[in-house]
Amino acid sequence: MDEGTKSTVSKLPLLTVRASPRDKEAWTARLKEELTALIQYVKLNKEQDKDWFHVECNKTGTRWNGKCWYYYEQIRYEFDLEFEIPVTYPTSAPELKLPQLEGLTSKMYRGGKICQTIHFQPLxxxxxxxxxIAHSLALSLGPWLAAEIPDLVGRGVIDSFKK
Incomplete structure (x- = not known):
């Protein structure tokens, strides 16, 4: 993890409520913490002119979707982002999906799920x-995009995602 990422993550609030969507009232408290951390992360990104995603959730906070983008060689590449909160959350991290990129890189699983096993899951x-969720975006999706998008562009695989 680079120093910039460490610095950003250190500014995100840590969550305290250990609850999944099955925990009803406790989940409401956890979701409030999640949203607070996400708001803080978005605010930090905007202050640093590093805005790179937009997400929103359904009323229960169990399904999320949005967009993420990555700038490479002064070109913006934009992708759909989606994930669900697993029933074993927060013990299990959400599986972040970029469905448009399914099958285009070996660091991805069926359905467009990005590979998180080696570096992110132990953390x-x-x-x-x-x-x-904010930590997952900062420590999993962000580094994944930084590693994979330049390779995909270099191989000429993702020209159609330019914005």
Whole structure:
């Protein structure tokens, strides 16, 4: 993890409520913490002129969708982003999906789920329940985009995602 990422993550609030969507009232408290952390992360990104995603959830906070984008060689590449909160949350991290990129890189699973197993899953496991959606975006999706998009562009695979 680079120093910029460490600095950003250190400014995100850590979560305290250990609840999944099955926990009804406790989930409401967890979702409030999640949204607070996401708002803080968006605010930090905007202050640093590093805005790179937009997400929103359904009323229960169990399904999320939005967009993420990555600038490479002064060109913006934009992708749909979606994920669901697993029933084992927060013990298990959400599986972030970029369905438009399914099958275009070996660091992706069926359905467009990005690979998080080697680098992110152990970090998440050490930080249950303190990490949440904002941490997942900052420590999983952000680095994944930084590693994969330049490669995909270099191979000429994602020209159609230019914005």
């Amino acid at each position: 998440w496991a050490k930080n249950v329940p303190r990490f949440g």
